[in-house]
Amino acid sequence: MRYCISYGILTACLWLSACANPVNLATPPPSEPPAIACRAGESLQVYNRLYFGTRRPGGAVSNAEWEDFLREVITPRFPEGLTVLTGRGQWQTTTGHIVRERSYVLTVVYPERAEKETAVAEVIQAYKNQFNQESVLRIRSQACVSFD
Numbered sequence: 001m002r003y004c005i006s007y008g009i010l011t012a013c014l015w016l017s018a019c020a021n022p023v024n025l026a027t028p029p030p031s032e033p034p035a036i037a038c039r040a041g042e043s044l045q046v047y048n049r050l051y052f053g054t055r056r057p058g059g060a061v062s063n064a065e066w067e068d069f070l071r072e073v074i075t076p077r078f079p080e081g082l083t084v085l086t087g088r089g090q091w092q093t094t095t096g097h098i099v100r101e102r103s104y105v106l107t108v109v110y111p112e113r114a115e116k117e118t119a120v121a122e123v124i125q126a127y128k129n130q131f132n133q134e135s136v137l138r139i140r141s142q143a144c145v146s147f148d
Contacts, residue, residue: 036142036144038144039144039146041146041148042144042145042146043111043144043145043146044112044142044143044144044145045109045110045111045112045142045143045144045145046109046110046111046112046116046117046140046141046142046143047107047109047140047141047142047143047145048106048107048108048109048120048138048139048140049105049106049107049138049139050105050106050107050108050120050123050124050136050137050138050139051087051089051103051104051105051136051137051138052066052103052104052105052106052127052133052136053089053091053101053103053133053136054066054101054102054103054104054131055099055101055102056131056132056133057132060101060102061131065131066104069126069127069130069131070084073122073123073126073127073130074106074123077119077120077122077123078108078110078116078119080110081108081109082106082107082108083106083107083108084104084105084106084107085104085105085107086102086103086104086105087102087103087104087105088100088101088102088103089101089102089103106123108120109143109145120138120140124136124138
């Protein structure tokens with residue numbers, strides 16, 4: 001009987017010890033998710049989708065103002081290509097009010113390069129400054145790209 005109790009206590013101690021000190025606790029989490037595996041003929045690139053709201057104090061950003069911004073700010077930074085869609089979005093304020101507004105959705109895809117990341121940041125900051133916006137929603141991910 002004494003053997004069973006001692007063996008049980010030893011087993012419990014070893015089990016608790018293993019739980020308290022997991023092997024991978026000292027390994028920091030990766031800073032970037034692992035790259036996805038692309039198929040033959042595809043290349044791994046950065047996919048960005050930016051959402052630009054048009055509501056602002058004093059009236060909405062006009063189509064002409066957007067076209068000027070696209071021509072003068074965005075296109076010079078992404079001459080290789082881009083896509084712009086128009087949309088209707090909504091978001092909730094901190095007070096719970098639902099705000100609805102017309103929006104523009106910009107998609108740019110490019111090989112991972114520091115200057116393109118800088119270009120995206122410049123576009124976002126320029127839009128916020130020029131049109132009195134609090135933020136621009138950015139979705140950044142990896143994508144396998146091909147021109148078939």
